[in-house]
Amino acid sequence: MKWIDLRSDTVTRPTPAMRKAMAEAEVGDDVYGEDPTVNRLESLAAEMVGTEAAVFAASGTQSNLMGLLAHCQRGDEYIVGQQAHTYRYEGGGAAVLGSIQPQPLDFEKDGSLDLDKVAAVIKPKDFHFARTRLLCLENTQSGKVLPLDYLERAVAFARDRGLGLHLDGARLFNAAVRLGVAPSKISCGFDTVSICLSKGLGAPVGSLLCGRRKLVDRARRWRKLLGGGMRQAGILAAAGIYALEHHVARLAEDHRNAARLAQGLAGIDGLAVDTGTVQTNMVFVSLDPQRDEALQSFLKERGVLVSGRGTYRLVTHLDVSQEDVDTAAQAFRDFFSSAGV
Numbered sequence: 613m614k615w616i617d618l619r620s621d622t623v624t625r626p627t628p629a630m631r632k633a634m635a636e637a638e639v640g641d642d643v644y645g646e647d648p649t650v651n652r653l654e655s656l657a658a659e660m661v662g663t664e665a666a667v668f669a670a671s672g673t674q675s676n677l678m679g680l681l682a683h684c685q686r687g688d689e690y691i692v693g694q695q696a697h698t699y700r701y702e703g704g705g706a707a708v709l710g711s712i713q714p715q716p717l718d719f720e721k722d723g724s725l726d727l728d729k730v731a732a733v734i735k736p737k738d739f740h741f742a743r744t745r746l747l748c749l750e751n752t753q754s755g756k757v758l759p760l761d762y763l764e765r766a767v768a769f770a771r772d773r774g775l776g777l778h779l780d781g782a783r784l785f786n787a788a789v790r791l792g793v794a795p796s797k798i799s800c801g802f803d804t805v806s807i808c809l810s811k812g813l814g815a816p817v818g819s820l821l822c823g824r825r826k827l828v829d830r831a832r833r834w835r836k837l838l839g840g841g842m843r844q845a846g847i848l849a850a851a852g853i854y855a856l857e858h859h860v861a862r863l864a865e866d867h868r869n870a871a872r873l874a875q876g877l878a879g880i881d882g883l884a885v886d887t888g889t890v891q892t893n894m895v896f897v898s899l900d901p902q903r904d905e906a907l908q909s910f911l912k913e914r915g916v917l918v919s920g921r922g923t924y925r926l927v928t929h930l931d932v933s934q935e936d937v938d939t940a941a942q943a944f945r946d947f948f949s950s951a952g953v
């Protein structure tokens with residue numbers, strides 16, 4: 613059975629062409645800096661993201677953590693979204709391994725952090741307080757694209773306040789495709805940027821921390837400490853190069869499919885669709901949580917996988933076609949028309 617898996621864009625499988633690139637990759641020992649394919653991926657990513665350097669990491673969690681550790685020392689603080697992946701979904705790594713204190717703030721509706729609210733939580737320079745060192749933004753944030761003029765203001769703000777600026781750009785390329793700009797247009801003002809190859813770009817594994825050379829060098833040291841120094845990693849990097857060269861422009865297709873899915877779900881009695889926030893590859897819907905179990909098993913019988921409790925994040929990606937989206941929407945409609953009783 614071919615599943616229509618809308619749980620996440622992390623579920624994509626490498627395509628035959630990607631697997632071929634992996635099989636044919638030239639490799640060396642990357643801890644010695646001798647893997648030509650990893651080196652090529654790092655230069656390509658740095659160029660696309662518009663930074664001086666980049667370092668390949670095993671996951672986005674690792675790459676974000678390497679970034680935080682490169683900026684902050686024990687007793688420093690970073691300001692971050694309450695629902696940000698870095699703060700909420702990465703096991704508290706910055707606190708556990710870096711003794712870095714988070715200062716979370718609620719995201720605004722558009723996925724930004726209000727800079728006045730950020731200013732208000734920056735700690736005074738006084739030994740009573742942690743040292744506020746870093747501002748961390750996320751783009752896309754729950755599928756929402758941060759406006760370019762906001763980013764410009766955030767960069768100027770961070771410079772003015774002497775804060776480092778980190779971007780969790782797990783889905784930076786989705787944002788760039790949505791805006792129709794080069795990714796570097798979004799990321800160039802940041803000191804460090806984490807990007808994921810294993811989301812919509814379709815690589816099986818891998819992320820990169822891109823940024824200023826000094827920070828990337830520090831991050832490379834942390835990567836070793838975190839157990840992320842991989843050897844013939846060119847096999848994985850080849851998938852990443854393939855993804856960056858072939859799977860960026862096609863993200864537009866995922867965005868079209870998400871919009872189509874939102875349309876297909878709109879107007880179903882019992883299901884609220886947040887059509888206003890569908891900007892990239894995510895659609896948020898909600899229903900009475902008591903019907904979660906029934907809905908999920910109904911959909912599963914029709915080959916559609918979703919996850920959530922009361923609210924569902926439906927994600928389109930490389931392995932979800934337009935036809936799949938129509939099938940999924942129909943399955944939702946069938947559930948709500950038949951199981952309404």
Ligand SMILES: *Cc1c(COP(=O)(O)O)cnc(C)c1O
Nearest residue numbers: 671672673674697698780782808
């Ligand atoms: C997926 C994701 C990451 C990294 O997750 P890994 O599973 O560790 O690769 C980081 N930030 C955001 C916003 C993500 O969606």
